[in-house]
Amino acid sequence: MEELQARHRKEQRDLQSQITQKKKQASKKTRKAVNEECDKLEVGLKQRHATEVAAMNGQGVEDANGQLEDLTLDGNGHEEEPAPNGTHQDENPQRNGSDVQNEDVGAQSKPKKGNRQKARLARRAAEQEELVKQAAEEAKNLPDLKQQERGRMLESMKERGLREKEIRADGHCLYSAVADQLEQLNIPIGTKPSSSPSVPIYRVVRAAAADYIEKHRDDYEPFLEEPLPDYLHKIRDTGEWGGQLELMALAKTYGTDINVLQDFGRVEKIESGSSKGDNENVMWLGYYKHGFGLGEHYNSLRKAG
Structure with missing residues (x-):
């Protein structure tokens, strides 16, 4: 992450220098077009940096359907699954004492959700490591x-x-x-x-x-x-x-x-x-x-x- 942030800072300095040079050389007739071009360059760089930081943090990984996964964690750091009506299971105000007791008994017979969370984090870590390797290989082929x-x-x-x-x-x-x-x-x-x-x-x-x-x-x-x-x-x-x-x-x-x-x-x-x-x-x-x-x-x- 430190190397990525250092590269981002250098790219920002390089872009700022490029933008400064472009604006200094612009004439009255071309100034508006140059400003628009510079704005696009800044937006593009920010978007790319945000994407790379998200990838480095393991965020925004797409699942098999091409959709971003939406993880909801409970207070213990385990994943909660949404109820059919779109609310979380622990948000139902109609539960009475017997319902809670029955849930506790049923929970003892089910696998802990923490295992699923660990497996998903491990998979994300492996995917991130593969991305880093691919980036390193691509860098070797870039011209100096x-x-x-x-x-x-x-x-x-x-x-x-x-x-x-x-x-x-x-x-x-x-x-x-x-x-x-x-x-x-x-x-x-x-x-x-x-x-x-x-x-x-x-x-x-x-x-x-x-x-x-x-x-x-x-x-x-x-x-x-x-x-x-x-x-x-x-x-x-x-x-x-x-x-x-x-x-x-x-x-x-x-x-x-x-x-x-x-x-x-x-x-x-x-x-x-x-x-x-x-x-x-x-x-x-x-x-x-x-x-x-x-x-x-x-x-x-x-x-x-």
Whole structure:
């Protein structure tokens, strides 16, 4: 159950990241359709998680007729069988003392219902164990998306004369990767606050992105689904992941184009609109969708050699 819950949490994070990316890239015309698609993805994931948790707990197992079994237990944990009129046998208010006495005598001659309950629980446990085995076998046959993506990315880097500088997967990877690229291009990153000289360099890059978005709010607010001050707070002061909007702001801030190498050799170009954004003065980032535990990730790509 702990492994299942851990996988569910990771899938929820991955889906949330995917939804965030989709919504950031949506235009005014496509926003409604994208929101509907994201809602369907969330509902589908929740339903699948609920089904898997129910299966793990042995709930909702179908009987031979395809109907869900309905177990009613008495106070001792034994199964009660409903009376013909749909009420439980112990709910009849017409019983007198002799009826109760006769029932007690008859109960002594019948098998204990607890044995039936134990047998049913044992059968459910066996069915659940078989489901787990089947899931494990299916997992063996699934492709290793992480390994496949990694292999294709390395091949694409080789074709472009690039090598990878791995960045820590801590939520700040986009900003740390940009900081590394700025250092390689000898572009000033910015000034650390005098009151906090030991502030991490990625915080300076975060602040630069937030400052640009704040100054050009009319260009960015139509794409936000929350108030601008809240969004800027996440950029400046938290470990919120960066994405398309932040890359656009950083390209404008530092006056250099940004090339994002993705799986299958696709390159997404973020243009700065500056004359400095030439082939010799361009950032290269590597974007991974499956390669890291937190989900989406950026590494810095330096020139090989």
